Amino acid sequence: MNFIPSTETEQEDLLKEVGVSSVRDLFNDIPDSVKIDKLDVEEALTEFKVKKKLEGLAAKNKILKSFVGAGSYNHFIPSVVDHIVGRSEFYTAYTPYQPEISQGILQAIFEYQTMICSLTGQDVTNASMYDGASAMAEACIMACSISKKNKIVILKSVHPDYREVVKTYCSAYSIKLEEVEEVSADEKTAAVVVQNPDFFGRVTDLSKIKEYIGETLLISGVIEPTSLFVLKEPSAADIVVGEGHSFGNGMNFGGPYLGIIATKDKFKRQLPGRIVGQTTDTEGKRGFMLTLQAREQHIRREKACSNICSNEALCALAATVYLSYVGKSGVNLGDVCLQRAHYLYNKLLEKGFSKVFDAPFYNEFVVKLENVRELHSQLLDKRIMAGVLLEDYYPEMKDCLLFCCTEMNSKEEIDELLGAL
Amino acid sequence: MKVIEGLKYSKEHEWVKVEGDIAIVGVTDFAQEQLTDVVFVELPEKGKEVEAGKNMGVIESVKSVSDVFAPISGEIIEVNEQLSDKPELINNDPFGEGWVAKIKIKDPVQLDALMNHEEYTKTCEAH
Numbered sequence: 001m002n003f004i005p006s007t008e009t010e011q012e013d014l015l016k017e018v019g020v021s022s023v024r025d026l027f028n029d030i031p032d033s034v035k036i037d038k039l040d041v042e043e044a045l046t047e048f049k050v051k052k053k054l055e056g057l058a059a060k061n062k063i064l065k066s067f068v069g070a071g072s073y074n075h076f077i078p079s080v081v082d083h084i085v086g087r088s089e090f091y092t093a094y095t096p097y098q099p100e101i102s103q104g105i106l107q108a109i110f111e112y113q114t115m116i117c118s119l120t121g122q123d124v125t126n127a128s129m130y131d132g133a134s135a136m137a138e139a140c141i142m143a144c145s146i147s148k149k150n151k152i153v154i155l156k157s158v159h160p161d162y163r164e165v166v167k168t169y170c171s172a173y174s175i176k177l178e179e180v181e182e183v184s185a186d187e188k189t190a191a192v193v194v195q196n197p198d199f200f201g202r203v204t205d206l207s208k209i210k211e212y213i214g215e216t217l218l219i220s221g222v223i224e225p226t227s228l229f230v231l232k233e234p235s236a237a238d239i240v241v242g243e244g245h246s247f248g249n250g251m252n253f254g255g256p257y258l259g260i261i262a263t264k265d266k267f268k269r270q271l272p273g274r275i276v277g278q279t280t281d282t283e284g285k286r287g288f289m290l291t292l293q294a295r296e297q298h299i300r301r302e303k304a305c306s307n308i309c310s311n312e313a314l315c316a317l318a319a320t321v322y323l324s325y326v327g328k329s330g331v332n333l334g335d336v337c338l339q340r341a342h343y344l345y346n347k348l349l350e351k352g353f354s355k356v357f358d359a360p361f362y363n364e365f366v367v368k369l370e371n372v373r374e375l376h377s378q379l380l381d382k383r384i385m386a387g388v389l390l391e392d393y394y395p396e397m398k399d400c401l402l403f404c405c406t407e408m409n410s411k412e413e414i415d416e417l418l419g420a421l
Numbered sequence: 422m423k424v425i426e427g428l429k430y431s432k433e434h435e436w437v438k439v440e441g442d443i444a445i446v447g448v449t450d451f452a453q454e455q456l457t458d459v460v461f462v463e464l465p466e467k468g469k470e471v472e473a474g475k476n477m478g479v480i481e482s483v484k485s486v487s488d489v490f491a492p493i494s495g496e497i498i499e500v501n502e503q504l505s506d507k508p509e510l511i512n513n514d515p516f517g518e519g520w521v522a523k524i525k526i527k528d529p530v531q532l533d534a535l536m537n538h539e540e541y542t543k544t545c546e547a548h
Contacts (some may be wrong), residue, residue, distance in 0.1 A: 269461065269463075294461065294481035294482075294485075294486050299485065299486050300486045301486075303479070303486070
């Protein structure tokens with residue numbers, strides 16, 4: 001097919017048809033205050049100068065020892081991940097879904113879906129979403145569509161940034177969102193949203209929550225998915241959403257990340273996004289293709305419960321390669337994260353920090369110490385990022401620090417942190 | 422194309438079979454031909470009040486998604502659960518095993534607004 005740009009006459013006809021006088025009028029929804037006429041940027045530099053400039057910027061970076069998690073986790077990425085993801089057959093800005101030419105990527109997505117289902121204890125998942133937060137918001141819309149109710153209850157122990165994204169989506173869908181301290185549900189509630197382990201690292205028994213809320217749907221967020229290597233699969237939840245970047249994708253300054261959403265077979269028609277299925281071709285050979293497409297907005301139009309018609313194929317591929325590579329030794333990796341975090345926790349208590357919660361934890365926990373903000377900043381001068389100051393998210397949690405350990409924090413590094421206190 | 426005498430038809434291609442104060446509703450042979458292979462039927466909810474001309478369910482085929490409109494107002498008293506596992510019944514037997522729902526007729530006068538088989542045949546031929 002040739003690409004033929006529209007002529008001026010054609011553009012005028014199109015504008016007339018939709019009833020506006022100029023292309024600019026199409027952007028009237030955007031407030032004038034944020035519109036710009038001309039970008040104030042310098043003249044283009046030569047490649048040589050650009051390189052120098054970027055090197056100068058890079059030199060300003062401080063390499064820190066990080067004990068920060070809170071939604072973004074520093075995990076080792078085996079080199080095999082980049083080698084495979086970087087292959088030209090895969091490395092494209094476009095997600096090629098056509099079965100005639102894309103059996104490779106479709107099979108990879110199918111394998112990804114299989115792994116996610118196995119890790120989450122759910123029956124069906126999609127080819128991935130933009131990130132964990134938007135996956136959580138999509139799950140809320142999905143729950144309202146399943147239950148035909150329009151109230152969502154979300155625990156305050158869910159990541160604050162995730163709650164903001166959920167709030168934005170819900171407001172556009174006229175969904176009533178209630179933030180609560182304790183799990184509760186009435187007959188108007190479509191779903192209860194929890195995070196496990198929660199923002200403070202606490203591990204909960206999802207089956208007890210599900211038992212308590214009964215018919216109301218349970219959406220469980222898994223934001224540190226390596227926890228699935230050691231914890232019980234969240235099969236008690238009706239919808240599991242998650243952030244998958246821990247699987248072979250870098251922290252990337254917060255994105256691109258990998259949105260996970262999985263659910264029970266009976267809810268598959270409300271699941272947003274692309275789904276790859278396995279089939280046989282006319283010669284009886286195994287093949288892969290998109291399936292259940294009538295859910296999606298290119299067919300279902302305004303009745304579709306999501307506008308997602310894409311996925312993050314490259315991030316999902318990285319996760320697939322990572323999970324295949326880690327295999328059953330993932331259990332050991334999870335165990336290392338858990339042991340290191342518990343080692344640090346116990347040592348901090350010995351050093352005079354006090355405990356804040358009694359619940360079991362995986363690789364994140366909260367401790368408290370007077371004037372901890374000052375200590376936090378002193379440690380930063382020593383190039384140690386000692387957790388997250390929770391007061392910034394929860395004003396009532398003054399002097400509380402949220403720590404995280406992964407396999408990247410060696411015992412020596414943890415001892416260095418303890419020594420610097 | 423099959424059109425059955427004695428049934429009532431809507432312009433959205435649903436058929437209605439009146440049995441006392443109950444209307445059995447399905448989609449016509451013409452509709453199923455247009456839809457091609459049906460792969461999923463979202464059935465109306467039992468006990469729900471539906472309004473004539475308003476959406477009461479959805480039929481998905483391999484090439485499209487279409488609404489099923491209630492040809493008449495009333496309460497859904499029964500739905501064809503078989504369609505959940507065998508949506509192809511709509512293709513194989515649209516006037517029989519492929520029925521969609523039974524509605525308790527609220528206002529029998531609404532039946533007069535529907536077409537008879539001859540009028541409906543003409544509508545389809547005009548397509």
